[in-house]
Amino acid sequence: MDLSVVLGYLWPLLYISPAYAANSTPLFIGNIIKGKKPLDLGLRFRDGRRILGDGKTFEGTIAGFFVGLIYFLTFYYLDKKLSILNLYINELEGLTLIVGAIIGDLLGSFLKRRLGVERGEMLPVFDQTGFLIFAILIRSIFFGVVSYDLVLYLFVMTFLIHMLTNLAAHRMGIKEKPF
Ligand code: CTP
Ligand code: MG
Numbered sequence: 001m002d003l004s005v006v007l008g009y010l011w012p013l014l015y016i017s018p019a020y021a022a023n024s025t026p027l028f029i030g031n032i033i034k035g036k037k038p039l040d041l042g043l044r045f046r047d048g049r050r051i052l053g054d055g056k057t058f059e060g061t062i063a064g065f066f067v068g069l070i071y072f073l074t075f076y077y078l079d080k081k082l083s084i085l086n087l088y089i090n091e092l093e094g095l096t097l098i099v100g101a102i103i104g105d106l107l108g109s110f111l112k113r114r115l116g117v118e119r120g121e122m123l124p125v126f127d128q129t130g131f132l133i134f135a136i137l138i139r140s141i142f143f144g145v146v147s148y149d150l151v152l153y154l155f156v157m158t159f160l161i162h163m164l165t166n167l168a169a170h171r172m173g174i175k176e177k178p179f
Helices: 003-032 056-081 092-113 125-142 146-169
Strands: none
Touching: 003 056, 003 092, 003 125, 003 146, 056 092, 092 146, 125 146
């Protein structure tokens, strides 16, 4: 296969990878640090359920942000210096992807609790792609809309990648549930 064809399929995944980094880091932190502090401070919403639940912590969120940022900046400056893909306009673009991914993940948990889905239980599609949708959304607010094809491709690929990596994490004993 032609290299340009391979790159055509690969660059969207590389582009969104800072959001993946920010989204996957908390899981590892969850395994390293015990007794983490929940972001909602254990508080409950009007419906009597937790605002976010114990699955969203200060430690996980902060680690996700900084690991995502360090990953992005390394990738960004390397790509810029070597002028290979020139994926990003500037530093802010990566920041919007990372912050968007974190917001999407938190809003996902907020929605799950409102729907009565327990912490760690699956809310299909939202669990796998909520962070992606918000990463693209926040990015688009600052940098303009992206093509429908790109969103659809990333949506399908992220869904599959999320399912496979979570299953792998479960098999390796990092994650209790396989999703
Ligand atoms: N995690 C964290 N802080 C975050 C996100 C995730 O500490 N902001 C950690 C938690 O240990 C969490 C694990 O990463 O259990 C997996 O994340 P996720 O699947 O998003 O959370 P769930 O436990 O499934 O909780 P929820 O049902 O609210 O999505
Ligand atoms: Mg989960």
